[in-house]
Amino acid sequence: MHERAADTRRAVLQAAAHLFFEQGYAATSIADISELSARTSGAIYFHYAGKEQLARAVVEAHFAAWPALIARHENVGAPALERLVRLSYAVARAFRDDVFVRAGARLWAERRSINVEMPPPFLDWIATVEHLLDEARAEGTLAAGAEPVRDATTLVSAFFGLHTLSDALDERRLIEDRLTAFWHLMLPALQGAPAPAALLDRVREDTASLPR
Amino acid sequence: MHERAADTRRAVLQAAAHLFFEQGYAATSIADISELSARTSGAIYFHYAGKEQLARAVVEAHFAAWPALIARHENVGAPALERLVRLSYAVARAFRDDVFVRAGARLWAERRSINVEMPPPFLDWIATVEHLLDEARAEGTLAAGAEPVRDATTLVSAFFGLHTLSDALDERRLIEDRLTAFWHLMLPALQGAPAPAALLDRVREDTASLPR
Incomplete structure (x- = not known):
């Protein structure tokens, strides 16, 4: 993965984890994650098919x-x-x-x-x-x-x-x-x-x- | 309270508790509670202003x-x-x-x-x-x-x-x-x-x- 793509992936995942923890899954939108990570929703969807996949990635990071x-x-x-x-x-x-x-x-x-x-x-x-x-x-x-x-x-x-x-x-x-x-x-x-x-x-x- | 009103109240609360337990708060609708309790939604709203009030009543029943x-x-x-x-x-x-x-x-x-x-x-x-x-x-x-x-x-x-x-x-x-x-x-x-x-x-x- 190019360095910039890895950065984006990491920033998005970090923002998603932060928001899932603070406000829960249901209350968190891709738009919130976009705002906190300073990445476009297009960039987010390039790496993660949607909110479910982000939740799965956060859970995997927890277990890892x-x-x-x-x-x-x-x-x-x-x-x-x-x-x-x-x-x-x-x-x-x-x-x-x-x-x-x-x-x-x-x-x-x-x-x-x-x-x-x-x-x-x-x-x-x-x-x-x-x-x-x-x-x-x-x-x-x-x-x-x-x-x-x-x-x-x-x-x-x-x-x-x-x-x-x-x-x-x-x-x-x-x-x-x-x-x-x-x-x-x-x-x-x-x-x-x-x-x-x-x-x-x-x-x-x-x-x-x-x-x- | 008339006996019939008390019956309705109890049946509605019982159905709400059952559904909140089985499927959670978010996935439970007044229509579901109406169906399970065999009471109209009008009868439900007569006793409880809404789903939040039903949740509160269930929590109170738990603590009681x-x-x-x-x-x-x-x-x-x-x-x-x-x-x-x-x-x-x-x-x-x-x-x-x-x-x-x-x-x-x-x-x-x-x-x-x-x-x-x-x-x-x-x-x-x-x-x-x-x-x-x-x-x-x-x-x-x-x-x-x-x-x-x-x-x-x-x-x-x-x-x-x-x-x-x-x-x-x-x-x-x-x-x-x-x-x-x-x-x-x-x-x-x-x-x-x-x-x-x-x-x-x-x-x-x-x-x-x-x-x-």
Whole structure:
């Protein structure tokens, strides 16, 4: 693709993500996207057949954000539960700061009103968490009563609910504090020793300065 | 109100809740509600000024479902944590089986596209859970590391997320099993003794046969 075409594509997608997030799918028109991206609607239609295709591209950009983030946390030299907690802060920050992630989340919430197929976002996350819990078991750090398959699903749904609540009550500004509270409730069932609080203090401070 | 008018009001509201839940707010028309309720649109407009007012009435019916349910569980003769767990099963069943609760939940998810003010559903629930955790502390059954204010918020958001996940993955058919898994993860941080598993087995069996 010529550089200029790539620029246009990127600008249009960015504007679409911004508007889908701010005002939702139904209220966003190609004319709005044209205005915000400073591209003609002709240029937009050259790259995307219509609003549905733009929504699909935003959702794809949302899903494309995760594999690199997950790989970075899977390969860090730390116990598996600590890597799980670190990953959760990184994901929470992406949901607060990344326009594609935020727009993808809103489009998913509105999925029933949009004619675009969207896979449920839970399954890949459950597999990722289950894998980390399995590793913790292999390391001998997972509490005896924990069950990776069962607990991975609960953790992912609880994490999702935390974002919905933070979105509704404080526009995700308090998501990191809420996540710390979340782990205070979750870790006792997952980790015997060392004490969960110590892990939490260390991880939250460390990861704040890491690249996402 | 005359009995016939009350009947009409109820039938219209029931039909609106059914359709808002099944197909969402935007896709539901007064004509659809007229057809399903077997009432003329004139009769509908006599009771409700329009679709927005119907949505508001459905949301109010959703919120009206809770105080009696909560009171019933607050006044049962059982330890506070057990009452909390019992209440959670009752609420989960309402979200699975009650059309007003289900419709209210969907309307809330679509709130940004609907011109009806809807309070966030979390705050009253957080207060209810906090109250039960305070009682558990007063009874001496709350774990030392638990903090009612902090943990009530996490519990409510996690419970909400559980419903979103169950809704997306199994249309809430598995909500009771998922809720049992949820408590396996949550109770260790809340309850020292007796062992959480024993409480769960007892409560889930008991409440299945209770009226909601």
